[in-house]
Amino acid sequence: MTPDSLSAHLLGCGDAYDTENHNSGLLVSQDNYRLLIDCGPWLTRRVLDSVSDPDWLDAIYITHAHPDHALGLTTLTNWMDSKKRKKTLTIYLQREQKSVIEALVRYAHWPSANLGYSVDYHYIEATREIGPWQAEFAPTRHAISNMSIKLTNNVNHALFFSGDGELGEEGAELAASSDWVFVECQTYDWHHSHGSLLQIRALDKKPNSDWLLYHIDPVDREQIRYALSQQNQMRVAEEGVVMDRTFAPETGGIIC
């Protein structure tokens, strides 16, 4: 039996208007299944830098329909079309945000009636699995509805990505039971609709879990980096970081 490999590649770690980093987005893969979480306008370039096969990506999850998390969908789905993608693309989203997201994809093929491949929209309200993972979602406190996501693989290794917004009780529970936690941290001090270091620091954390803070306001980045320099469970996420684990299927033991 071949071992299972789970990988999470943080393609971008920037906030909405960051001029040094690309928009925040995570590529998760296992067993040749690839899911992109969020697709901002500048993130598209990072995807195209590492991909040449238009069928390479299986699915995209949009945590919320803010432009810095969704606007790149037009370019990415248009590129797949121009490169003759044939495989169906699945887009996971919130039911109430479908009209906005669908308009971005429609623009990718305008004035043609369709793309050259199918796009399946799946509402996360009815989603329990994505590819090889069990999927769970929880709301955050944000300017619009944002749903954080936890993906758990067949050996109970779990990954969490918050999207945008301060974690509520339910989101904090998903994060606290995950091994790799990607959490939005716009500011050092408390923020009414974003994550902050003060709030994230106080959250429960699974022993030996890794917490990576992304979507940081460039003005606060050094202060947050300094505050985290004395401990090793949380760190400022660097663009391009890859988390990788290979598991022995029978035991769930880590191989490397």
Ligand SMILES: [Zn+2]
């Ligand atoms: Zn954002």
Ligand SMILES: [Zn+2]
């Ligand atoms: Zn947002």
